[in-house]
Amino acid sequence: MDFYKRASIVCQNIPYGTVVTYGQIALLCQKPKNSRQVGYALRTGKLGPNIPAHRILNASGILSGATSFETYDQQKILLESEGVTVIRTDKGWKTDLKKYQWKTTLDDALYFESVFKQNNI
């Protein structure tokens, strides 16, 4: 199986106006322990182009990857353009996970699982 391809598919299915955590991505790829690898993959572009990386945050709702965007506030701007409120904290940009986190269900997990199986990844 190819973790990067899986992560890529999952990322491209993140609904408009929602955010997810690295851990969720890893979970949907059937690799709960790979949260850190997700961040790595995003930073190095291993997931390919057209990845809405701005919708991916750490477990605290903080835009930990903001520094990897063109400008420090690029990620914030993209999120706000989708209707996600981003606030400034001493830790960095932050969103309200309670409101905007993509709530994945078992059905979602099963759906991705079948897609992975179909594409043999």
Add this chain to the structure above:
DNA sequence: CGCAGGGCTCTAT
């Protein structure tokens, strides 16, 4: 082959 480090998380205190 070892080692450090990276957009992380979870549990415990």
Add this chain to the structure above:
DNA sequence: GATAGAGCCCTGC
């Protein structure tokens, strides 16, 4: 919350 410690997994040197 804040802090600390321990996993986990890849890549690059």
